[in-house]
Amino acid sequence: MSDEPSPAPENTRRISVDYLARVEGEGAMHVFTRNGEVEDVKLKIFEPPRFFEAFLRKRGFAEAPDITARICGICPVAYQMSACHAMEDAAGVRVTGALRELRRLLYCGEWLESHGLHVFMLHAPDFLGYESGIAMARDHRDLVEMGLRLKKIGNDIGNVLGGREIHPVNVKVGGFYKAPRKRDFAQLAENLKWAADAAEKTARWAAELDFPDFERDYEFVCLSHPDEYAMNEGRLVSSRGLDIAIADYEEHFEERHEPYTNALHSVLRGKDHYFVGPLARFALNFDRLTERARTVARECGLEVPCRNPFQGIIVRAIEMLYAAEEALRIVENYERPDRPAIEVDPSGGRGCGLTEAPRGSLYHRYEIDADGLIASAKIVPPTSQNQLTIEDDLRSFVPQFLHLDDDDLQWQCEQAIRNYDPCISCATHFLKLERKEVGA
Amino acid sequence: MNTKPWLVIGIGNAFRADDAAGLAVARKLAARESGEIAIAESDGEPAALLEQFRGGARVILVDAVDAGREPGAILRFDVSSESLPAVSCGGGASTHALGLGEAIELARSLDRLPAEVIVFGIQAESFETGALMSAAVREAVSETVRRILSETGTDGDSAGDVSATHLDRTPANS
Numbered sequence: 001m002s003d004e005p006s007p008a009p010e011n012t013r014r015i016s017v018d019y020l021a022r023v024e025g026e027g028a029m030h031v032f033t034r035n036g037e038v039e040d041v042k043l044k045i046f047e048p049p050r051f052f053e054a055f056l057r058k059r060g061f062a063e064a065p066d067i068t069a070r071i072c073g074i075c076p077v078a079y080q081m082s083a084c085h086a087m088e089d090a091a092g093v094r095v096t097g098a099l100r101e102l103r104r105l106l107y108c109g110e111w112l113e114s115h116g117l118h119v120f121m122l123h124a125p126d127f128l129g130y131e132s133g134i135a136m137a138r139d140h141r142d143l144v145e146m147g148l149r150l151k152k153i154g155n156d157i158g159n160v161l162g163g164r165e166i167h168p169v170n171v172k173v174g175g176f177y178k179a180p181r182k183r184d185f186a187q188l189a190e191n192l193k194w195a196a197d198a199a200e201k202t203a204r205w206a207a208e209l210d211f212p213d214f215e216r217d218y219e220f221v222c223l224s225h226p227d228e229y230a231m232n233e234g235r236l237v238s239s240r241g242l243d244i245a246i247a248d249y250e251e252h253f254e255e256r257h258e259p260y261t262n263a264l265h266s267v268l269r270g271k272d273h274y275f276v277g278p279l280a281r282f283a284l285n286f287d288r289l290t291e292r293a294r295t296v297a298r299e300c301g302l303e304v305p306c307r308n309p310f311q312g313i314i315v316r317a318i319e320m321l322y323a324a325e326e327a328l329r330i331v332e333n334y335e336r337p338d339r340p341a342i343e344v345d346p347s348g349g350r351g352c353g354l355t356e357a358p359r360g361s362l363y364h365r366y367e368i369d370a371d372g373l374i375a376s377a378k379i380v381p382p383t384s385q386n387q388l389t390i391e392d393d394l395r396s397f398v399p400q401f402l403h404l405d406d407d408d409l410q411w412q413c414e415q416a417i418r419n420y421d422p423c424i425s426c427a428t429h430f431l432k433l434e435r436k437e438v439g440a
Numbered sequence: 441m442n443t444k445p446w447l448v449i450g451i452g453n454a455f456r457a458d459d460a461a462g463l464a465v466a467r468k469l470a471a472r473e474s475g476e477i478a479i480a481e482s483d484g485e486p487a488a489l490l491e492q493f494r495g496g497a498r499v500i501l502v503d504a505v506d507a508g509r510e511p512g513a514i515l516r517f518d519v520s521s522e523s524l525p526a527v528s529c530g531g532g533a534s535t536h537a538l539g540l541g542e543a544i545e546l547a548r549s550l551d552r553l554p555a556e557v558i559v560f561g562i563q564a565e566s567f568e569t570g571a572l573m574s575a576a577v578r579e580a581v582s583e584t585v586r587r588i589l590s591e592t593g594t595d596g597d598s599a600g601d602v603s604a605t606h607l608d609r610t611p612a613n614s
Contacts, residue, residue, distance in 0.1 A: 055570050070455045074485070117487060134542055137549045145550065151487045 031394065031413065036402055041394045042260050043387055043417075056377040061087050061346050061368050065171050068364070068379065074117070077110040077158070078357030080171045081232055082364040082379075087173040089247070090351025090368055091344045098337040099175040100232070101330045102161060106171070107231040107355070108327035109157025112150060112195065114358035115278075115316040115323075118421045119202060120147025123313050126415040127209040143205070146198050150320060153188075153195045157327060160184050175341030185331040192331065195324035200296050203317035207300035214397060215307040218389065219271070220280035223356050229281065229288045229322055231356050237284055238274065239305065246354045249363055255380065266385040273388035276360030277420065278315045279306055293322045309393060309419040316421075347372045357382050359421045383422045390420050444478040446592045447496025447554075449489070451482045451503040451540065457571040458511075458564035462502040464573065464581045465560075469588065476594045486543030493547055498556040500588055503540055504564040504577070511565035512576030514584055519544050519557045558591070560584050 032040040052071055056064060064083040069076035081103060088095060095103065120143065121133035130136040137144040160180055161170065170176050221242065225234030236252075237243045244252055255264035268274050283305030286294065297304075297318045306315055352365045360382030367375040393416055401412045450466025453459040463481055470479040480492050484503070493499060507515060517524055524541035540559070547553040562584060565574040573581070589595035 052569075070453070113487075121487075132542065134546045134549055137546055141550065144546075148487050148490060148550075152491055155488060155491070 029394075029413065029417070031398055033398070033402065036399075038395050038398045041391045041398070043391050043394075044260055053377045053379055056366075056374045058373050061090075061366070061372050061374055062173050064364075064366065064374065064377070065173060066169070069171075071379075071381075074114050075110060075357045075359070075362075077106050077171075078355055078362045079364075079379075081107060081355040082353040082362045083366075084171065084173050085232060085353030085355060086351045086364040086366050087346045087353075087368075088344055088351070089353060090346035090349030090366060092349070093174075093342060093344055095175055095342060098179070098335055099341070101334065102176060102179065103232055104228075105157060105327050105330045106161050108323040108330070109154045109161070111154070111231075111323040111358050112320055112327075113154030113158070114421075115320045116147050116151030116154060118358075119206070119313055119316050119320070120144060120151075122421070123316075123418055126411075126418060127313070146202070150195055150198050150202070153191045153324075156188055156191060160188060172341055173346075174344040175337075175339075177340060179337050179340040180334075181336055182334055185334060189328060189331050192324050192328040196292075196321055196328065199317055199321035199324055200292070203296050203300050203314055203321060206314040206317050207302075209313070211308055211310045212397075212400075214310060214393075214400075216309070216393060216396065218275040218279070218307060219268070219273075220283045220305065221268075221274045221276050221385075222280040222284050222361060223354060224284055225288070227288070229285050229326070236354060236361070238268075239280075239283055240271075242268070246352050246363075249352060249354060250365070250378075253363075253380070255384070264380075264384055265388050266380055267388065273392060274385065275389045276382050276385045277312075278319050278358075278360075279309065279312055280360065281356060282306060282315045282318065289318070289322050290325045292325060293318050296321060309416070312419050312421070345372070359383065360385060383420070386420050386422065390417055390422065393419075444474075444476055444496075446477045446498050446500065446594075447480065447492070448477055448500045448502065448588060449480045449482050449492055451484045451489075451501060453483060455569060457566040457568045458562070458573050458577040459504045459567050460573050461504040461562040461564065461577050461581055461584075464578075465502045465562075465584050465588070468581065468585045474592075474594050477588075477592055484540055484543070486546055489540075489543045490547050490550070490552055493552055493554050493557075497554050499554045500558045500560065500591070501540065502560045502562070502584060502588075504567075505561035506567075507561060507563055509563040510576070511563055511574055512580035513563040514580055514587065515559075515561040515563070516587075517559040517561065519559055520553070520555065524559055560588070 029044065030040075030042045031038065052068060056067060059067065064087060065080040068079040068083050071079055124143070125131065125133055125136045128136055128140065133144065161176075170178060218239070220239040221236065223230040223234045224237040235243055235245060236249065242252065252269055253266055254269050255266050257264055286297075286304045289297070300314050300318070302311065302314055302318070346366075346368045348368065348370045350365070350367045352363065354361055354363045362382055363378075363380040365378040369375045394413060397416050398409070398413065401409050404412065448466060448469055450462035450464070452462035454463055466479050466481050469477060478495060480495065482489055482492060505515065507513075509515070524544055544553065544557065562577055562580045565576055586595065
């Protein structure tokens with residue numbers, strides 16, 4: 001390794017792992033301890049999505065949803081939605097009615113799909129003591145089959161609506177290229193009823209897992225809407241009183257560059273790090289969940305807010321339950337709109353969009369020139385917002401586990417990182433875990 | 441439901457240089473409209489791949505790999521009863537939480553692996569985001585198409601007639 005100090009002192013202990021398993025993408029993490037205390041923690045992300053910001057310049061505004069969807073194979077809908085909302089903001093128009101509902105339905109599909117993958121294949125093995133979802137599948141086949149079916153139902157929504165399940169091609173600025181017919185949803189409705197039951201079962205199963213006694217006083221940040229559990233629209237709020245329009249995002253948040261990582265750290269100006277994602281939404285929008293989701297959450301012993309990031313696995317199951325119920329509501333009430341999209345011309349405008357990706361708020365901002373070409377683009381993905389919070393968790397978490405051997409300590413650190421379902425592939429190349437124990 | 445005897449799944453990312461190789465193979469095959477081969481595309485996401493496996497008893501997977509070979513080298517693995525060797529698919533270690541090898545093993549442990557599964561790996565030169573496929577890999581794509589036609593016994597009338605797909609020209613990058 002290029003940054004390896006040499007020669008290491010004799011009382012130095014280090015752990016080096018090629019890459020962190022079961023996260024989306026790769027990066028590096030370093031833990032430095034001195035005399036048994038954690039001195040520093042750095043999460044390194046080497047390949048941020050800044051490339052796309054350059055790639056978008058001089059492209060037509062209508063291309064932004066499809067191009068940015070390629071940043072992530074797990075949350076393409078989030079990128080499409082934030083891009084569409086930003087373009088519509090620049091044009092001063094809003095998508096309403098059935099088209100707005102269809103967008104919400106597509107987002108429900110992405111939450112089911114992404115949470116399904118994380119809960120069953122990436123996070124559950126930590127709690128059950130398996131090195132991978134595959135190893136777990138041999139002993140817990142029913143659980144894995146349930147997860148795969150939940151995930152598939154999310155995919156199915158994408159198929160009916162998005163045109164193609166991985167990178168939906170039907171989404172456009174202003175709506176869709178083609179609106180589905182009511183009968184296209186017939187099979188889906190039945191599957192969504194099963195999905196709601198399966199998600200509830202998942203939450204109750206997850207509630208029985210052993211959770212480390214670990215709570216942090218986070219500043220939660222998410223989109224919030226008066227009438228619904230926010231996905232696409234609303235104001236950005238925090239658990240410490242932030243309440244802003246999306247247009248004011250950059251007045252309140254800034255990105256800092258740290259020399260050890262190519263990814264930018266997002267911070268609240270004048271404050272510090274914050275936490276986006278399911279725990280934030282659960283904390284700030286709990287009362288807008290369905291009654292069933294709220295009841296199951298309480299019966300699972302979740303407190304509001306939930307400050308134990310390891311319990312994110314239960315919260316994701318609750319969000320899957322919500323997404324299945326919400327998708328079912330939309331499908332049952334659906335009336336095909338007269339036209340699949342509204343006209344949008346953002347030429348000469350500037351617009352912002354922030355929507356709730358499965359793993360947290362995703363911000364886009366564009367400036368469009370008079371010819372309708374993108375003059376500048378800014379994208380802030382959820383993982384770069386949570387990066388400092390992940391580091392901070394590790395800083396307070398690791399001291400409880402320094403008695404462990406290297407393998408077990410690594411396991412605990414990885415699990416603490418996986419709590420966040422970091423989508424480092426939106427941003428990275430390589431993740432290595434390294435612990436240095438430096439004596440006095 | 442697909443009733444064709446073979447299913448070819450091209451895996452890749454059209455925006456990452458040679459990572460587009462699997463997709464390019466799929467699109468070239470699709471352009472031939474064979475009665476014998478069904479074609480699908482994938483970004484490698486394992487749960488979706490498992491679903492696609494339901495579409496065929498005999499499946500051929502095509503993906504870009506990094507196996508330390510010359511760019512454009514074509515590797516063939518029969519994974520019907522053995523694991524994929526430790527080559528990395530789709531760019532360094534996979535950009536996904538689970539790679540192709542893991543998707544195959546997951547299918548195997550859930551008894552969802554088709555009876556016959558062949559993997560064609562094309563050694564990549566570059567996985568740079570936004571760059572074009574390298575010349576060596578473009579050539580290997582055509583050769584892989586020929587080998588798949590031969591393997592599936594569908595190379596009778598127009599063997600070697602491998603037309604260009606738009607992946608040869610896109611994505612544009614400034």
